[in-house]
Amino acid sequence: MAAPYVYGCGVVSSLPRAGPFSLVSLISRPGNRGKTTTLHIHGDAVTGAPAKPPSQSPSQGGSAKNTAVRGFRRIQLATGGMLLLSSVVGVYLLATDASLWLLAVSHAVGLVIIVVMDFVLGIYSLASSKSVYLPSIAAGVLGFVLQAGDVLTAPQYNMTIPYFARYLFGLGAFDLLLALQAGVVVAGVLGRPHARYLSRRKSRSQRVDYTRRGFIRAAAGLAGLVGLGVLVGSVKLPAPASGTKTTTTGSVQGSVANVKDLQVGTPVYFEYPSGYPNALIKNSDGSLTALSILCTHVCCECSFDAPSSTFYCPCHGSRFDSTGRVVRGPAATDLPAIQLSVDGAGNVFPTGVSNPGPCQV
Numbered sequence: 001m002a003a004p005y006v007y008g009c010g011v012v013s014s015l016p017r018a019g020p021f022s023l024v025s026l027i028s029r030p031g032n033r034g035k036t037t038t039l040h041i042h043g044d045a046v047t048g049a050p051a052k053p054p055s056q057s058p059s060q061g062g063s064a065k066n067t068a069v070r071g072f073r074r075i076q077l078a079t080g081g082m083l084l085l086s087s088v089v090g091v092y093l094l095a096t097d098a099s100l101w102l103l104a105v106s107h108a109v110g111l112v113i114i115v116v117m118d119f120v121l122g123i124y125s126l127a128s129s130k131s132v133y134l135p136s137i138a139a140g141v142l143g144f145v146l147q148a149g150d151v152l153t154a155p156q157y158n159m160t161i162p163y164f165a166r167y168l169f170g171l172g173a174f175d176l177l178l179a180l181q182a183g184v185v186v187a188g189v190l191g192r193p194h195a196r197y198l199s200r201r202k203s204r205s206q207r208v209d210y211t212r213r214g215f216i217r218a219a220a221g222l223a224g225l226v227g228l229g230v231l232v233g234s235v236k237l238p239a240p241a242s243g244t245k246t247t248t249t250g251s252v253q254g255s256v257a258n259v260k261d262l263q264v265g266t267p268v269y270f271e272y273p274s275g276y277p278n279a280l281i282k283n284s285d286g287s288l289t290a291l292s293i294l295c296t297h298v299c300c301e302c303s304f305d306a307p308s309s310t311f312y313c314p315c316h317g318s319r320f321d322s323t324g325r326v327v328r329g330p331a332a333t334d335l336p337a338i339q340l341s342v343d344g345a346g347n348v349f350p351t352g353v354s355n356p357g358p359c360q361v
Contacts, residue, residue, distance in 0.1 A: 068197040072208070073128060075191035079136050079184055080125030083118040086143070086180040090115035093173050099298050099315035103157055107150060109233030113226050114143050130208045133188070133195060138219035140184030142226065147178055158276065158299045163358040167298060252347045256280055259288070259346035267304045269293075272350040276360070277301055278338050279311070280348065281322055290338035290350065291324045294359035297331040311335065333357050 090111055094100060100108040117139050124132040154164035168174050192210075199210035256270045262282040269279050280290045293302040293311060300315035310327055311320040319327040324335035336359075339352040353360055 064197070065201075068194045072130075072133075072191055072194035072198060075187055075194065076125045076128055076130075076133070079187045079191075080122045080127075082180045082183045082187065083122030083125060083136065083139070086177060086184070087115045087119040087122065089173050089177045089180065090118065093171075093177070096173075097171075097315075099300050102315055103298065103300050104153070106230045106233035107153075109229045110146060110226050113229040114139075114146070117222060117225070118143070130198070133191070133208055134210070134215045135218040135222065137185055137188035138215060138222055140181045140188065142219060142222050144178060144181040144185065146226065147174070147181065158294060158359045160358060252343075252345070255343075255347040255349050256290075256340075257348050259342060259348065262288070265306060265309060270350070272338060272353075278350070279304060280338075280340075283322070288340055288342070288348065289323060290340050291320075292336040292338065292353070292357065292359065294335075294357070295320075295331055296326075296333035296335060296357040296359065297329075299359040302335075336360060 094108060094111060094115070100111065121132050121136045121139055125136055151161055151165045151168060154161045157164075159167075195208045195210045198208040201208075256272075257268050257280060259282075262268065262280070264282050264284050267279040267281050269277060272278055277293050278290055279293050280288060282288055291311070293304075294300070295302050295313035295315065295318050297313065297316055297318050300313050302311040302313045302318075302320065304310075305312045305319075308319075309322050311322075311324075313319070313331065316330050318329060318331035320331070320335050321327050324337055326332065326334055334355065334357075336357045337354040338350050339354055341349045341351050343349070
């Protein structure tokens with residue numbers, strides 16, 4: 001019989017050195033009565049080390065991997081679908097809203113780049129390319145911030161921010177575009193558990209980039225691309241010469257024109273205040289009318305259509321008669337009138353603005 005084997009606070013008596021055993025007796029030392037000592041027995045050894053948890057079976061590991069792969073695939077399908085639909089909505093806005101090209105070229109160029117990015121990322125997402133997971137989320141964040149941030153550029157186009165916000169958020173296509181960009185971000189967040197699991201895979205084909213650095217790198221690259229496009233779109237090109245639009249000033253400082261130089265039905269264009277285009281018209285009865293020619297819909301500059309004697313907005317098709325009243329929408333407010341005074345020599349001076357519209361800021 002072997003000598004007793006002493007372990008911690010207990011003694012195992014008469015354990016054989018080798019071979020299986022059927023009885024282990026634990027004798028507590030004095031002063032430790034009532035306490036329990038757990039012995040881990042492995043074949044012929046008695047150790048005090050904690051037992052290792054049962055290892056995951058191959059079937060359980062495969063099940064977890066398959067669940068992550070399937071879940072991530074569903075997220076990619078949803079993301080790809082929303083990105084492609086977002087690109088379609090962007091194309092619709094570019095094709096139907098002429099104010100983007102006439103009033104805000106840099107915004108139009110930025111939207112073109114966003115449309116292309118969404119289309120490419122959408123295709124790759126539907127093709128289950130794991131490398132576009134973080135770039136897709138970055139594109140969604142960037143698109144949402146840039147589109148919503150358009151509201152803050154209202155003063156650049158002679159509009160108030162509240163008025164421009166009502167206009168933008170009143171466009172169904174614009175709202176849908178924002179919702180789709182937000183949906184891409186939400187889908188990416190919902191896919192985090194699957195992406196986190198797959199990011200630890202040893203196989204490069206199954207691994208997903210799920211790092212903060214990867215997201216920042218993707219966001220910076222896409223933002224730089226959009227910024228470059230906006231910068232190019234901001235370059236001012238010389239305005240084409242127009243045969244019907246002439247600007248004259250009177251011989252006296254501050255005057256717009258002299259009555260004797262005006263022709264019936266032929267507008268003379270001037271700025272009042274500085275930066276705000278207006279038109280002065282001599283009517284058939286000899287009276288004078290001066291109007292702001294910034295359309296009261298989205299502040300695009302109107303042109304005078306001589307055959308119909310109306311002011312036409314090239315952005316959305318609004319028309320105003322020679323007195324400034326709305327003839328056709330979508331504009332709902334008449335053109336602001338410019339107050340005039342005529343001195344004894346016939347010089348015409350602007351003195352104020354009646355019924356200022358949303359473009360007089």
